Amino acid sequence: MLARRAVALAALAITLTGCSAKHHPAGPGATPGAPDPTTLVAGPSSPAPPAAPPSAAPPAAGLTTITYTQAATGFPADPDQASTVPLTEGLQVREKQPVYDGVGGTARAYLTPQISGVNLVMPVVARQDGWVAVLLPSMNRSIGWLPPGGWSTTPLRDQIVVHRGAYTLTWLRDGQAQQTWTVTVGASATETPLGRTFVLGRSALPSKVYAGLDVLALGAVPDDKKAVASGLADAHTGIHAWYRNEFGYRKSNGCVRMPPAAQKTLLDNIGSGTSVVVLP
Incomplete structure:
Protein backbone atom coordinates (compact mmCIF):
# COMPACT_ATOMS: atom_id res chain seq x y z
CA MET A 1 0.00 0.00 0.00
CA LEU A 2 1.10 3.56 -0.61
CA ALA A 3 1.00 6.10 2.20
CA ARG A 4 -0.01 9.68 1.50
CA ARG A 5 3.52 11.01 1.38
CA ALA A 6 4.32 8.60 -1.42
CA VAL A 7 2.34 10.48 -4.02
CA ALA A 8 3.84 13.58 -5.63
CA LEU A 9 0.53 12.90 -8.02
CA ALA A 10 -28.62 14.67 -24.61
CA ALA A 11 -28.28 12.41 -26.39
CA LEU A 12 -30.16 15.02 -28.47
CA ALA A 13 -33.72 13.78 -28.84
CA ILE A 14 -34.85 15.20 -32.19
CA THR A 15 -38.65 15.40 -32.43
CA LEU A 16 -40.20 16.09 -35.78
CA THR A 17 -43.15 18.43 -35.44
CA GLY A 18 -45.81 19.45 -37.93
CA CYS A 19 -49.54 19.38 -38.35
CA SER A 20 -51.32 16.89 -40.53
CA ALA A 21 -53.72 18.41 -43.06
CA LYS A 22 -57.32 18.46 -41.95
CA HIS A 23 -59.76 18.64 -44.89
CA HIS A 24 -63.22 20.23 -44.79
CA PRO A 25 -66.01 19.62 -47.27
CA ALA A 26 -66.06 22.11 -50.16
CA GLY A 27 -68.25 25.15 -49.49
CA PRO A 28 -70.97 26.56 -51.71
CA GLY A 29 -69.71 27.89 -54.99
CA ALA A 30 -66.46 26.09 -54.82
CA THR A 31 -65.02 25.11 -58.15
CA PRO A 32 -64.83 21.34 -58.52
CA GLY A 33 -61.23 20.23 -58.29
CA ALA A 34 -60.04 23.61 -56.99
CA PRO A 35 -58.33 23.78 -53.63
CA ASP A 36 -60.71 24.37 -50.74
CA PRO A 37 -59.72 27.72 -49.18
CA THR A 38 -60.65 26.39 -45.74
CA THR A 39 -58.19 23.50 -45.96
CA LEU A 40 -55.24 23.54 -43.53
CA VAL A 41 -52.13 22.77 -45.52
CA ALA A 42 -49.23 21.18 -43.66
CA GLY A 43 -45.99 23.14 -43.76
CA PRO A 44 -42.54 21.57 -43.89
CA SER A 45 -41.50 19.65 -40.79
CA SER A 46 -38.68 21.16 -38.71
CA PRO A 47 -36.68 19.68 -35.84
CA ALA A 48 -37.42 20.86 -32.34
CA PRO A 49 -34.54 22.75 -30.73
CA PRO A 50 -32.36 20.53 -28.52
CA ALA A 51 -33.36 20.46 -24.89
CA ALA A 52 -31.10 22.31 -22.49
CA PRO A 53 -29.03 20.08 -20.18
CA LEU A 156 -6.74 7.55 -23.15
CA ARG A 157 -5.16 4.71 -25.11
CA ASP A 158 -4.07 2.28 -22.42
CA GLN A 159 -5.77 -0.10 -20.01
CA ILE A 160 -4.57 -2.48 -17.29
CA VAL A 161 -6.51 -5.65 -16.45
CA VAL A 162 -5.60 -7.67 -13.34
CA HIS A 163 -6.97 -11.17 -12.74
CA ARG A 164 -6.48 -11.96 -9.06
CA GLY A 165 -7.22 -15.67 -9.37
CA ALA A 166 -4.83 -16.14 -12.29
CA TYR A 167 -2.15 -13.83 -10.80
CA THR A 168 -1.85 -11.94 -14.07
CA LEU A 169 -1.63 -8.33 -15.16
CA THR A 170 -2.24 -7.46 -18.82
CA TRP A 171 -1.38 -4.16 -20.44
CA LEU A 172 -3.58 -3.23 -23.40
CA ARG A 173 -3.26 -0.36 -25.88
CA ASP A 174 -6.16 0.65 -28.13
CA GLY A 175 -7.97 -2.49 -26.95
CA GLN A 176 -5.16 -4.84 -27.99
CA ALA A 177 -3.15 -6.85 -25.46
CA GLN A 178 0.51 -5.85 -25.47
CA GLN A 179 2.02 -7.96 -22.69
CA THR A 180 0.89 -10.15 -19.79
CA TRP A 181 2.93 -10.86 -16.65
CA THR A 182 2.60 -13.09 -13.61
CA VAL A 183 2.20 -10.90 -10.50
CA THR A 184 1.54 -11.12 -6.78
CA VAL A 185 -1.70 -9.66 -5.40
CA GLY A 186 -3.15 -8.90 -1.98
CA ALA A 187 -3.26 -11.51 0.76
CA SER A 188 -6.61 -12.91 1.87
CA ALA A 189 -6.93 -10.33 4.67
CA THR A 190 -5.84 -7.40 2.49
CA GLU A 191 -7.09 -8.32 -0.97
CA THR A 192 -6.48 -6.11 -3.97
CA PRO A 193 -9.83 -4.26 -4.36
CA LEU A 194 -12.03 -5.53 -7.17
CA GLY A 195 -13.55 -3.29 -9.82
CA ARG A 196 -12.55 -0.35 -11.98
CA THR A 197 -10.11 2.29 -10.80
CA PHE A 198 -7.37 4.33 -12.48
CA VAL A 199 -3.79 5.52 -12.25
CA LEU A 200 -3.50 8.67 -10.12
CA GLY A 201 0.17 9.16 -10.92
CA ARG A 202 3.65 7.87 -10.24
CA SER A 203 5.95 8.46 -7.31
CA ALA A 204 9.32 7.39 -5.97
CA LEU A 205 9.50 5.50 -2.68
CA PRO A 206 12.80 5.19 -0.77
CA SER A 207 12.55 1.52 0.21
CA LYS A 208 14.79 -0.90 -1.69
CA VAL A 209 11.94 -3.41 -1.89
CA TYR A 210 10.61 -1.45 -4.90
CA ALA A 211 13.77 -2.28 -6.86
CA GLY A 212 14.59 1.40 -7.34
CA LEU A 213 11.59 1.97 -9.64
CA ASP A 214 8.69 4.39 -9.33
CA VAL A 215 5.28 3.22 -8.16
CA LEU A 216 2.00 3.69 -10.02
CA ALA A 217 -0.45 4.92 -7.37
CA LEU A 218 -4.09 4.02 -8.04
CA GLY A 219 -7.36 5.64 -7.06
CA ALA A 220 -8.39 2.54 -5.08
CA VAL A 221 -8.02 2.23 -1.29
CA PRO A 222 -8.22 -0.84 0.99
CA ASP A 223 -11.71 -2.28 1.26
CA ASP A 224 -10.99 -2.99 4.93
CA LYS A 225 -8.75 -0.24 6.30
CA LYS A 226 -8.60 -1.94 9.69
CA ALA A 227 -6.87 -4.95 8.15
CA VAL A 228 -3.75 -3.05 7.13
CA ALA A 229 -0.97 -1.85 9.42
CA SER A 230 -1.58 1.45 11.18
CA GLY A 231 1.18 3.08 9.14
CA LEU A 232 -0.87 2.35 6.02
CA ALA A 233 -4.12 3.84 7.32
CA ASP A 234 -4.17 6.45 4.54
CA ALA A 235 -2.78 4.10 1.92
CA HIS A 236 -3.82 3.64 -1.69
CA THR A 237 -3.39 0.54 -3.77
CA GLY A 238 -0.43 0.65 -6.13
CA ILE A 239 1.36 -1.25 -8.85
CA HIS A 240 5.06 -1.57 -8.14
CA ALA A 241 8.18 -3.63 -8.71
CA TRP A 242 9.35 -6.16 -6.11
CA TYR A 243 12.92 -6.93 -5.22
CA ARG A 244 12.41 -10.68 -4.81
CA ASN A 245 11.62 -13.08 -7.63
CA GLU A 246 8.39 -14.32 -6.02
CA PHE A 247 5.28 -13.88 -8.13
CA GLY A 248 2.05 -15.80 -8.49
CA TYR A 249 1.01 -15.47 -4.82
CA ARG A 250 -1.45 -13.71 -2.51
CA LYS A 251 1.02 -11.99 -0.22
CA SER A 252 0.84 -8.20 -0.49
CA ASN A 253 -1.02 -5.57 1.53
CA GLY A 254 -3.26 -5.00 -1.48
CA CYS A 255 -0.79 -3.72 -4.05
CA VAL A 256 0.14 -5.54 -7.24
CA ARG A 257 3.79 -6.61 -7.20
CA MET A 258 5.50 -6.75 -10.58
CA PRO A 259 8.81 -8.10 -11.89
CA PRO A 260 11.16 -5.10 -12.23
CA ALA A 261 11.41 -5.37 -16.03
CA ALA A 262 7.61 -5.44 -16.29
CA GLN A 263 7.27 -2.41 -14.01
CA LYS A 264 9.74 -0.49 -16.15
CA THR A 265 7.63 -1.27 -19.23
CA LEU A 266 4.54 0.13 -17.52
CA LEU A 267 6.39 3.24 -16.37
CA ASP A 268 7.56 3.85 -19.92
CA ASN A 269 4.01 3.65 -21.31
CA ILE A 270 1.31 4.32 -18.70
CA GLY A 271 0.10 7.82 -17.82
CA SER A 272 -2.29 9.40 -15.33
CA GLY A 273 -5.94 8.54 -15.91
CA THR A 274 -5.24 5.09 -17.36
CA SER A 275 -8.08 2.78 -16.33
CA VAL A 276 -7.36 -0.31 -14.25
CA VAL A 277 -9.80 -3.21 -13.86
CA VAL A 278 -9.29 -5.82 -11.14
CA LEU A 279 -11.23 -9.04 -11.68
CA PRO A 280 -11.66 -12.08 -9.39
Whole structure:
Protein backbone atom coordinates (compact mmCIF):
# COMPACT_ATOMS: atom_id res chain seq x y z
CA MET A 1 0.00 0.00 0.00
CA LEU A 2 1.10 3.56 -0.61
CA ALA A 3 1.00 6.10 2.20
CA ARG A 4 -0.01 9.68 1.50
CA ARG A 5 3.52 11.01 1.38
CA ALA A 6 4.32 8.60 -1.42
CA VAL A 7 2.34 10.48 -4.02
CA ALA A 8 3.84 13.58 -5.63
CA LEU A 9 0.53 12.90 -8.02
CA ALA A 10 -28.62 14.67 -24.61
CA ALA A 11 -28.28 12.41 -26.39
CA LEU A 12 -30.16 15.02 -28.47
CA ALA A 13 -33.72 13.78 -28.84
CA ILE A 14 -34.85 15.20 -32.19
CA THR A 15 -38.65 15.40 -32.43
CA LEU A 16 -40.20 16.09 -35.78
CA THR A 17 -43.15 18.43 -35.44
CA GLY A 18 -45.81 19.45 -37.93
CA CYS A 19 -49.54 19.38 -38.35
CA SER A 20 -51.32 16.89 -40.53
CA ALA A 21 -53.72 18.41 -43.06
CA LYS A 22 -57.32 18.46 -41.95
CA HIS A 23 -59.76 18.64 -44.89
CA HIS A 24 -63.22 20.23 -44.79
CA PRO A 25 -66.01 19.62 -47.27
CA ALA A 26 -66.06 22.11 -50.16
CA GLY A 27 -68.25 25.15 -49.49
CA PRO A 28 -70.97 26.56 -51.71
CA GLY A 29 -69.71 27.89 -54.99
CA ALA A 30 -66.46 26.09 -54.82
CA THR A 31 -65.02 25.11 -58.15
CA PRO A 32 -64.83 21.34 -58.52
CA GLY A 33 -61.23 20.23 -58.29
CA ALA A 34 -60.04 23.61 -56.99
CA PRO A 35 -58.33 23.78 -53.63
CA ASP A 36 -60.71 24.37 -50.74
CA PRO A 37 -59.72 27.72 -49.18
CA THR A 38 -60.65 26.39 -45.74
CA THR A 39 -58.19 23.50 -45.96
CA LEU A 40 -55.24 23.54 -43.53
CA VAL A 41 -52.13 22.77 -45.52
CA ALA A 42 -49.23 21.18 -43.66
CA GLY A 43 -45.99 23.14 -43.76
CA PRO A 44 -42.54 21.57 -43.89
CA SER A 45 -41.50 19.65 -40.79
CA SER A 46 -38.68 21.16 -38.71
CA PRO A 47 -36.68 19.68 -35.84
CA ALA A 48 -37.42 20.86 -32.34
CA PRO A 49 -34.54 22.75 -30.73
CA PRO A 50 -32.36 20.53 -28.52
CA ALA A 51 -33.36 20.46 -24.89
CA ALA A 52 -31.10 22.31 -22.49
CA PRO A 53 -29.03 20.08 -20.18
CA PRO A 54 -30.47 19.68 -16.68
CA SER A 55 -29.17 22.50 -14.53
CA ALA A 56 -26.73 21.94 -11.68
CA ALA A 57 -28.10 22.84 -8.26
CA PRO A 58 -25.86 25.07 -6.13
CA PRO A 59 -23.77 23.03 -3.68
CA ALA A 60 -24.64 23.11 0.00
CA ALA A 61 -22.28 24.78 2.42
CA GLY A 62 -19.60 22.67 4.07
CA LEU A 63 -19.03 20.08 1.35
CA THR A 64 -15.79 18.15 1.67
CA THR A 65 -13.08 18.20 -0.99
CA ILE A 66 -11.92 14.81 -2.22
CA THR A 67 -8.19 14.41 -1.57
CA TYR A 68 -5.69 11.56 -1.42
CA THR A 69 -6.77 10.79 2.16
CA GLN A 70 -10.26 12.35 2.25
CA ALA A 71 -13.14 10.51 0.58
CA ALA A 72 -16.82 11.46 0.46
CA THR A 73 -20.19 9.73 0.79
CA GLY A 74 -23.45 9.65 -1.11
CA PHE A 75 -22.09 8.80 -4.55
CA PRO A 76 -23.58 5.96 -6.62
CA ALA A 77 -21.76 2.69 -7.23
CA ASP A 78 -20.11 2.14 -10.58
CA PRO A 79 -22.81 0.18 -12.46
CA ASP A 80 -20.23 -1.53 -14.69
CA GLN A 81 -17.45 -2.09 -12.20
CA ALA A 82 -16.35 -5.40 -13.78
CA SER A 83 -16.45 -4.10 -17.37
CA THR A 84 -13.30 -4.47 -19.43
CA VAL A 85 -14.56 -2.16 -22.19
CA PRO A 86 -11.70 0.32 -22.71
CA LEU A 87 -12.28 3.80 -21.29
CA THR A 88 -10.92 6.16 -23.93
CA GLU A 89 -11.45 9.62 -22.38
CA GLY A 90 -9.92 11.20 -19.31
CA LEU A 91 -11.40 14.30 -17.66
CA GLN A 92 -9.74 17.04 -15.62
CA VAL A 93 -11.59 19.93 -13.97
CA ARG A 94 -10.14 23.39 -14.64
CA GLU A 95 -10.80 24.65 -11.13
CA LYS A 96 -12.38 23.47 -7.89
CA GLN A 97 -15.78 22.17 -8.92
CA PRO A 98 -18.69 20.33 -7.25
CA VAL A 99 -19.38 16.76 -8.31
CA TYR A 100 -22.93 15.36 -8.17
CA ASP A 101 -24.62 12.06 -7.39
CA GLY A 102 -26.55 12.06 -10.67
CA VAL A 103 -27.65 14.12 -13.66
CA GLY A 104 -29.28 17.22 -12.17
CA GLY A 105 -28.78 15.66 -8.72
CA THR A 106 -27.19 16.75 -5.45
CA ALA A 107 -23.61 17.95 -5.08
CA ARG A 108 -21.77 15.63 -2.69
CA ALA A 109 -18.17 16.90 -2.72
CA TYR A 110 -15.64 19.01 -4.60
CA LEU A 111 -13.02 17.91 -7.10
CA THR A 112 -9.82 19.87 -7.76
CA PRO A 113 -7.46 19.95 -10.77
CA GLN A 114 -4.70 18.26 -8.74
CA ILE A 115 -4.52 15.73 -5.95
CA SER A 116 -1.38 15.57 -3.81
CA GLY A 117 0.47 17.69 -6.34
CA VAL A 118 -0.28 15.68 -9.49
CA ASN A 119 -2.87 16.33 -12.18
CA LEU A 120 -6.11 14.49 -11.42
CA VAL A 121 -7.28 12.80 -14.62
CA MET A 122 -10.38 10.62 -14.17
CA PRO A 123 -11.72 8.16 -16.78
CA VAL A 124 -15.10 9.04 -18.28
CA VAL A 125 -17.53 6.12 -17.90
CA ALA A 126 -20.82 7.61 -19.14
CA ARG A 127 -22.48 10.63 -20.76
CA GLN A 128 -26.08 11.75 -20.42
CA ASP A 129 -27.88 14.99 -21.32
CA GLY A 130 -24.61 16.90 -21.55
CA TRP A 131 -23.35 15.61 -18.18
CA VAL A 132 -20.42 13.20 -17.77
CA ALA A 133 -19.75 10.49 -15.19
CA VAL A 134 -16.21 9.72 -14.02
CA LEU A 135 -14.53 7.21 -11.73
CA LEU A 136 -13.73 8.91 -8.42
CA PRO A 137 -10.46 8.74 -6.47
CA SER A 138 -10.04 7.68 -2.84
CA MET A 139 -13.22 5.59 -2.85
CA ASN A 140 -13.73 2.22 -4.47
CA ARG A 141 -16.15 1.46 -7.30
CA SER A 142 -17.88 4.87 -7.15
CA ILE A 143 -18.75 7.40 -9.84
CA GLY A 144 -19.65 11.08 -9.82
CA TRP A 145 -21.42 13.32 -12.34
CA LEU A 146 -20.27 16.71 -13.65
CA PRO A 147 -22.43 19.24 -15.54
CA PRO A 148 -21.31 20.71 -18.86
CA GLY A 149 -18.38 23.13 -18.77
CA GLY A 150 -15.54 23.67 -16.35
CA TRP A 151 -13.56 20.65 -17.50
CA SER A 152 -11.57 19.32 -20.43
CA THR A 153 -10.94 15.83 -21.77
CA THR A 154 -7.92 14.02 -23.11
CA PRO A 155 -7.67 10.72 -25.04
CA LEU A 156 -6.74 7.55 -23.15
CA ARG A 157 -5.16 4.71 -25.11
CA ASP A 158 -4.07 2.28 -22.42
CA GLN A 159 -5.77 -0.10 -20.01
CA ILE A 160 -4.57 -2.48 -17.29
CA VAL A 161 -6.51 -5.65 -16.45
CA VAL A 162 -5.60 -7.67 -13.34
CA HIS A 163 -6.97 -11.17 -12.74
CA ARG A 164 -6.48 -11.96 -9.06
CA GLY A 165 -7.22 -15.67 -9.37
CA ALA A 166 -4.83 -16.14 -12.29
CA TYR A 167 -2.15 -13.83 -10.80
CA THR A 168 -1.85 -11.94 -14.07
CA LEU A 169 -1.63 -8.33 -15.16
CA THR A 170 -2.24 -7.46 -18.82
CA TRP A 171 -1.38 -4.16 -20.44
CA LEU A 172 -3.58 -3.23 -23.40
CA ARG A 173 -3.26 -0.36 -25.88
CA ASP A 174 -6.16 0.65 -28.13
CA GLY A 175 -7.97 -2.49 -26.95
CA GLN A 176 -5.16 -4.84 -27.99
CA ALA A 177 -3.15 -6.85 -25.46
CA GLN A 178 0.51 -5.85 -25.47
CA GLN A 179 2.02 -7.96 -22.69
CA THR A 180 0.89 -10.15 -19.79
CA TRP A 181 2.93 -10.86 -16.65
CA THR A 182 2.60 -13.09 -13.61
CA VAL A 183 2.20 -10.90 -10.50
CA THR A 184 1.54 -11.12 -6.78
CA VAL A 185 -1.70 -9.66 -5.40
CA GLY A 186 -3.15 -8.90 -1.98
CA ALA A 187 -3.26 -11.51 0.76
CA SER A 188 -6.61 -12.91 1.87
CA ALA A 189 -6.93 -10.33 4.67
CA THR A 190 -5.84 -7.40 2.49
CA GLU A 191 -7.09 -8.32 -0.97
CA THR A 192 -6.48 -6.11 -3.97
CA PRO A 193 -9.83 -4.26 -4.36
CA LEU A 194 -12.03 -5.53 -7.17
CA GLY A 195 -13.55 -3.29 -9.82
CA ARG A 196 -12.55 -0.35 -11.98
CA THR A 197 -10.11 2.29 -10.80
CA PHE A 198 -7.37 4.33 -12.48
CA VAL A 199 -3.79 5.52 -12.25
CA LEU A 200 -3.50 8.67 -10.12
CA GLY A 201 0.17 9.16 -10.92
CA ARG A 202 3.65 7.87 -10.24
CA SER A 203 5.95 8.46 -7.31
CA ALA A 204 9.32 7.39 -5.97
CA LEU A 205 9.50 5.50 -2.68
CA PRO A 206 12.80 5.19 -0.77
CA SER A 207 12.55 1.52 0.21
CA LYS A 208 14.79 -0.90 -1.69
CA VAL A 209 11.94 -3.41 -1.89
CA TYR A 210 10.61 -1.45 -4.90
CA ALA A 211 13.77 -2.28 -6.86
CA GLY A 212 14.59 1.40 -7.34
CA LEU A 213 11.59 1.97 -9.64
CA ASP A 214 8.69 4.39 -9.33
CA VAL A 215 5.28 3.22 -8.16
CA LEU A 216 2.00 3.69 -10.02
CA ALA A 217 -0.45 4.92 -7.37
CA LEU A 218 -4.09 4.02 -8.04
CA GLY A 219 -7.36 5.64 -7.06
CA ALA A 220 -8.39 2.54 -5.08
CA VAL A 221 -8.02 2.23 -1.29
CA PRO A 222 -8.22 -0.84 0.99
CA ASP A 223 -11.71 -2.28 1.26
CA ASP A 224 -10.99 -2.99 4.93
CA LYS A 225 -8.75 -0.24 6.30
CA LYS A 226 -8.60 -1.94 9.69
CA ALA A 227 -6.87 -4.95 8.15
CA VAL A 228 -3.75 -3.05 7.13
CA ALA A 229 -0.97 -1.85 9.42
CA SER A 230 -1.58 1.45 11.18
CA GLY A 231 1.18 3.08 9.14
CA LEU A 232 -0.87 2.35 6.02
CA ALA A 233 -4.12 3.84 7.32
CA ASP A 234 -4.17 6.45 4.54
CA ALA A 235 -2.78 4.10 1.92
CA HIS A 236 -3.82 3.64 -1.69
CA THR A 237 -3.39 0.54 -3.77
CA GLY A 238 -0.43 0.65 -6.13
CA ILE A 239 1.36 -1.25 -8.85
CA HIS A 240 5.06 -1.57 -8.14
CA ALA A 241 8.18 -3.63 -8.71
CA TRP A 242 9.35 -6.16 -6.11
CA TYR A 243 12.92 -6.93 -5.22
CA ARG A 244 12.41 -10.68 -4.81
CA ASN A 245 11.62 -13.08 -7.63
CA GLU A 246 8.39 -14.32 -6.02
CA PHE A 247 5.28 -13.88 -8.13
CA GLY A 248 2.05 -15.80 -8.49
CA TYR A 249 1.01 -15.47 -4.82
CA ARG A 250 -1.45 -13.71 -2.51
CA LYS A 251 1.02 -11.99 -0.22
CA SER A 252 0.84 -8.20 -0.49
CA ASN A 253 -1.02 -5.57 1.53
CA GLY A 254 -3.26 -5.00 -1.48
CA CYS A 255 -0.79 -3.72 -4.05
CA VAL A 256 0.14 -5.54 -7.24
CA ARG A 257 3.79 -6.61 -7.20
CA MET A 258 5.50 -6.75 -10.58
CA PRO A 259 8.81 -8.10 -11.89
CA PRO A 260 11.16 -5.10 -12.23
CA ALA A 261 11.41 -5.37 -16.03
CA ALA A 262 7.61 -5.44 -16.29
CA GLN A 263 7.27 -2.41 -14.01
CA LYS A 264 9.74 -0.49 -16.15
CA THR A 265 7.63 -1.27 -19.23
CA LEU A 266 4.54 0.13 -17.52
CA LEU A 267 6.39 3.24 -16.37
CA ASP A 268 7.56 3.85 -19.92
CA ASN A 269 4.01 3.65 -21.31
CA ILE A 270 1.31 4.32 -18.70
CA GLY A 271 0.10 7.82 -17.82
CA SER A 272 -2.29 9.40 -15.33
CA GLY A 273 -5.94 8.54 -15.91
CA THR A 274 -5.24 5.09 -17.36
CA SER A 275 -8.08 2.78 -16.33
CA VAL A 276 -7.36 -0.31 -14.25
CA VAL A 277 -9.80 -3.21 -13.86
CA VAL A 278 -9.29 -5.82 -11.14
CA LEU A 279 -11.23 -9.04 -11.68
CA PRO A 280 -11.66 -12.08 -9.39
